[in-house]
Amino acid sequence: MPDTDLIERELRQQYPRPSAAATARARAAVMETAPEPSRSARAEARRQWRPVLVGAAIVVALGLAGVGIAAGFGAFEGTPAPPDVSINFKQLNGFANAAVQRGFSLTFPQTDVSKAHGVVEIETPDGPEDLWAAPNNQGGQCYLIDWANDPTLQDGAKYGFNGCEQSPPPASNISINDVWVAGHPDIMTVYGSVYVPAATVQITLDDGSTATLPVIEDLFLGSLPKGAKLDKVVAFDASGNEVAETALRRAS
Amino acid sequence: MAYEDDLAAPAAQGDSSAAVESLFDGHWLTAWRAAYAVTGRSDLADDAAQDAFVNAIRTFASFDRRRPFAPWIAKIAVNRARDLLRAERRRKLAELDEDAEAPGQADASDLLLAVAALPGEQREAVVLHHVLGFTLREVAEIVGTPEGTVSSRIGRGVAVIRQTMEAEHA
Numbered sequence: 001m002p003d004t005d006l007i008e009r010e011l012r013q014q015y016p017r018p019s020a021a022a023t024a025r026a027r028a029a030v031m032e033t034a035p036e037p038s039r040s041a042r043a044e045a046r047r048q049w050r051p052v053l054v055g056a057a058i059v060v061a062l063g064l065a066g067v068g069i070a071a072g073f074g075a076f077e078g079t080p081a082p083p084d085v086s087i088n089f090k091q092l093n094g095f096a097n098a099a100v101q102r103g104f105s106l107t108f109p110q111t112d113v114s115k116a117h118g119v120v121e122i123e124t125p126d127g128p129e130d131l132w133a134a135p136n137n138q139g140g141q142c143y144l145i146d147w148a149n150d151p152t153l154q155d156g157a158k159y160g161f162n163g164c165e166q167s168p169p170p171a172s173n174i175s176i177n178d179v180w181v182a183g184h185p186d187i188m189t190v191y192g193s194v195y196v197p198a199a200t201v202q203i204t205l206d207d208g209s210t211a212t213l214p215v216i217e218d219l220f221l222g223s224l225p226k227g228a229k230l231d232k233v234v235a236f237d238a239s240g241n242e243v244a245e246t247a248l249r250r251a252s
Numbered sequence: 253m254a255y256e257d258d259l260a261a262p263a264a265q266g267d268s269s270a271a272v273e274s275l276f277d278g279h280w281l282t283a284w285r286a287a288y289a290v291t292g293r294s295d296l297a298d299d300a301a302q303d304a305f306v307n308a309i310r311t312f313a314s315f316d317r318r319r320p321f322a323p324w325i326a327k328i329a330v331n332r333a334r335d336l337l338r339a340e341r342r343r344k345l346a347e348l349d350e351d352a353e354a355p356g357q358a359d360a361s362d363l364l365l366a367v368a369a370l371p372g373e374q375r376e377a378v379v380l381h382h383v384l385g386f387t388l389r390e391v392a393e394i395v396g397t398p399e400g401t402v403s404s405r406i407g408r409g410v411a412v413i414r415q416t417m418e419a420e421h422a
Contacts, residue, residue, distance in 0.1 A: 004410055007417075008382040010363050015383045018284040018298060026302040030276050033309045154294070181277060 017183070019155045020091050076130065077216055079118030084158035085132050088144050089113045091155075092162045109136035109164050120216045121148070124223040126184045131191065131221040140165030143219060145191060147184065159183065165218070169195035172246035176233050180226060188224045196243050198235040206231045272309055275321065280305065282322050282384055283329040286394070289379035290333035292368055296340065300333035307332070323386060327394040330376065366416035367409075374409035377402050382410070 018026075081089070089111050116134035123129075128148040133141045146160030153159050166175055176192035190203060198215045203222065205211075206229040213222045215235065235244040280301065287300035308325050367375060373395075380391045381402075388406075392399040 004382075007363065007410065007413055010361075011367065011379075011383050014361055014364055015285060015367075015379065016288055016294065016364075017281060018301065019294070022284075022294070022298040022302075023280060026280065026298070026305060027273075027276055029302055030272060030305045030309055033272070033306050179277065181281075183281065 017153065017159065019153055020088060020157045020159075021094070021155060024091070076118045076121035081113075081116035081118070081132055081134075082158075084152040084156060085144055085146070086113050086116055087155070087157040088146075088160060088162065089116050089132075089134055089142065091157055092142060092144075092164075109138040109140065109142060109167065111136045111142040111164075116144075119143070119219050120214070120221050122221055122223055124184075124187055126187055129189065129221065129223060131219060133217060133219060136164055138164075138167035140167050141193075141217070141219070143191075145189060145221065150183065163191075165193045165195075170246070173244035174201070174233055174235055174246040176230065176246065176248065178224070178228075178230050178248075186226050188226050188228055189221070190224055190230060191219070191221045192233070193218050194220070194235045194244060196235070197237060198243050199238040200236050202234045202236065204231045204233070205229060275309075275325075276305060279322055279325050283325050285384055286326040286329045286380060287333040289376045289383075290330055290372065291337050292375075296333065296336050300336050301329050303336075304329035304332045322384075323390045323394055326380065326384065326386065330380075330394055362417060363413070366413045369416070370409050370412060373397075374405045374412070377405040378409040378413070381406050 090113055093110050093113070111134045113134060116132055119131045119133045121128050121130045124147070126147055126149070129145065130148055131143055131145050133143040136142045142162060142164040144158065144160045144162050146158050150159045161179065161181065163177065169175075173195040174192060175195075176190065178188055178190045180188045192201075194201060194215050195218065198218075200212050200214055201220050202210050202212050205224075208231075211222065213220045230248045232245065232247045234242055237243050283304050284297055284301040287304070288294065288297035291297050291300065304325060308328050367378060370378065376395055377391055380386045380394055381388065386394065388399050388402055391406075392402045395402065397405075
């Protein structure tokens with residue numbers, strides 16, 4: 001007879017989750033509800049560094065001793081996107097269309113789904129975490145971050161979260177985001193883009209500790225312990241010269 | 253609690269869109285699963301959880317910010333899901349049973365089917381406690397039932413799940 005702990009573990013894993021489309025709709029509705037006075041200035045500031053999140057969430061883990069670092073550097077790059085990843089990108093395009101139809105002032109790019117491919121895979125306590133990317137019609141890339149072992153949603157899309165590079169790039173030439181998601185409650189994911197040629201980024205936490213991540217196709221991905229607070233990010237070229245730097249602007 | 257309740261802190265400092273976004277990221281799944289535990293239907297859970305979040309943000313000023321956000325949003329989602337389910341039943345009672353979607357209907361595991369088959373009150377309590385990680389006291393607050401009653405609903409629900417699983421694999 002199965003014990004309660006086993007039932008609980010299995011239930012948490014198997015219990016249904018909202019579709020990416022429902023999550024995107026709810027996100028848009030909820031964000032429309034955000035109080036206006038703070039929406040304008042704060043949201044504008046966030047657009048400088050935080051990409052659009054669509055779909056279900058996830059988390060990062062970087063413990064300076066145990067930062068999630070690219071596993072098999074380059075081995076994952078170029079991997080063709082499987083169908084569930086492509087469907088997720090298609091849904092991102094659908095969200096962009098919906099945003100236009102709803103009169104959002106911020107226009108979202110359209111992704112070339114046929115060119116979706118793997119960029120980097122890192123190891124996390126919850127298993128491999130993948131970054132997929134595809135070019136968009138604004139001259140940048142859109143991407144999906146997911147955990148390799150997470151199930152495909154009922155609508156056929158891969159469970160994960162999306163974003164797109166900014167156009168034009170931010171003045172700092174680095175965009176970075178740290179995301180915690182309910183599906184992986186013990187991990188915080190840190191990811192972003194460098195808009196000038198770069199080989200690595202050095203991430204500094206508010207306690208002064210640092211970690212270095214590779215930049216692949218202008219993108220980087222890392223995993224931090226939950227609760228880690230980012231302070232700044234510095235990008236370096238292949239010769240070790242600093243090429244860009246940004247301080248994080250936190251909501252609080 | 254399984255989730256990061258201090259995500260409510262940014263919102264307490266100014267109700268900014270960034271804070272709202274953090275709340276959404278941190279608690280959307282909780283709200284949706286709580287609603288799904290009541291309705292057993294994805295479409296109703298979508299609407300209930302979305303309505304719950306919109307209402308929660310609109311009324312955030314009334315929220316006691318010393319308390320964790322997750323049980324509060326779950327309670328709103330559960331209540332909204334019950335409202336929607338009642339309205340749905342009133343509109344098309346005869347069709348509801350035919351349309352009712354067991355969790356993960358098409359590809360549901362024995363475990364999910366066993367949970368779906370539980371009486372609604374037991375299913376809600378089991379999901380809130382064992383899936384979403386709320387304490388017995390929090391579940392009692394969310395569903396509006398004494399803690400002892402919640403405990404016994406969970407106990408009975410889990411016992412039925414065990415028996416069902418055992419029978420399936422006998």
